[in-house]
Amino acid sequence: MAYPYSKGWFIKELKNAGITHHPVEKRKLENYKTHIIRSLWMEKVKNQQS
Structure with a gap:
């Protein structure tokens, strides 16, 4: 379980949205x-929910 708005929580939310690597640098999110x-979460996931 990740605390809300912690690094683990953001990674979990991005992976649920299908994003596993950084869109520009192509490295894993954990790095x-x-x-x-x-900021990646705010661009990709939060804006899609609105």
Whole structure:
């Protein structure tokens, strides 16, 4: 279980949306810091839910 809005939570949400790698650099999400993953989540997942 990941705490809401923690790095693990963002990764879980992105993987549920089908995103497993960074769209530009093609590296696994786990290699990035939380602020990069959060901004990716806001671009891809949160905007699709609105």
